[in-house]
Amino acid sequence: MSKETFSNRTSGDLREKDKQKLLLYNRNVTCPVCGNSFNARAIKKSSYRILKRDSDFFIRYSIINPYFYDVWVCDDCGYAAIKNDFLHISDYDADTVKNKITPKWHSKNYPDIYDIDLAIQRYKLSLLNYYVIDARASKKAINFLKIAWMYRLKEDNKNEIKFLNQALKNFNAAYYNESLPICGMDRFTTMYLIGELMRRTGKEEDSLTWFSQVVTSTTASSKIKNMARDQKNLVKDSLENKPHAENQYQQDEDTSRKNKTHGFLSKFLK
Incomplete structure (x- = not known):
């Protein structure tokens, strides 16, 4: 690769990141587990640009991907959950997080712009929390499904199928054991x-x-x-x-x- 080509690609990446920064803002959130106040990165709703919808409800976006910012993480205690669930945790489950997650948690330095690999990492951290607090199958199911979607974006078919199978297992359990609606469906x-x-x-x-x-x-x-x-x-x-x-x-x-x-x-x- 020539120096000129590398330079053009680098400047293009920087312009893309600058464009994405304009579409993001900080939302102040108070952790329901430890009381820490932190900024969660969020996307302005007017910024969503849908390209295509897959047959399993996965939405493909241009410019910036909302799925990358779908998990909130408290950097103090390690509590993580999909943002719609984050504030809804019982005192008992909060104590479980403090006892089983927090002692092993190491503070992270997250960047302003999230990429697909960081999104997968955060989804897996959320999934770990769901298992630790023995969350409902439906919560695990949607988490597994979104990880599968991220691997689809990476064109990693092996891991996509692996996580689709886990999503299926948990959606099936939710269908027979939970009240409707399930994950809004x-x-x-x-x-x-x-x-x-x-x-x-x-x-x-x-x-x-x-x-x-x-x-x-x-x-x-x-x-x-x-x-x-x-x-x-x-x-x-x-x-x-x-x-x-x-x-x-x-x-x-x-x-x-x-x-x-x-x-x-x-x-x-x-």
């Missing part, structure tokens, strides 16, 4: 999401059951029914093509084996 939206997570993690036949229940419901919204119908058709097409793909693979293997045998024998028939 009604029954049929939750059912659709469970089906979609099954589809994305290779459990296609199981996903059909969930999609079908949404599609045949008389009370689900037309929007979520249409989404479920689209994904159901996608799964059906995938399952119909699988035998063909497997047969083609076998045919290719057989052809390859025959060619190798012919090539081996031809050496002695010349």
Whole structure:
């Protein structure tokens, strides 16, 4: 890389960071665990620019990514949670954080601008807190899902699937054991999401059951029914093509084996 190219890229990164700084502000927050007052980085709502929505509700943004700032962390005691949950912690759970998180916590020096790796780190810290206080499955589920989304942005398919599987496990537990709504979703939206997570993690036949229940419901919204119908058709097409793909693979293997045998024998028939 030439010095000029490196310089242009560096200046471009700096301009991008300066642009992002203008979209951020500090929100003063009081930690419900230790009483410490700190500044949480937040994005001005007018700054959101949506590019695309994925079928599992992941939203892709341009300019600045709100998901990067979705976790609040108290730098004094180590308490962390997704911002919608942060202030809602019982005294008992606060004491648990003080006893199990705080003694092992080391103060962090977070930058003004967060990137995807820092976002993953903060989501995992939030998840640790949820497990320590034995939070509801739904809270763990949305945390796992957002970590999976971050790995999707990194195009790290292995870790994405790993965390999607954990999100599915916890959404499934929440569906059967918690009161609705779950993470702001009604029954049929939750059912659709469970089906979609099954589809994305290779459990296609199981996903059909969930999609079908949404599609045949008389009370689900037309929007979520249409989404479920689209994904159901996608799964059906995938399952119909699988035998063909497997047969083609076998045919290719057989052809390859025959060619190798012919090539081996031809050496002695010349």
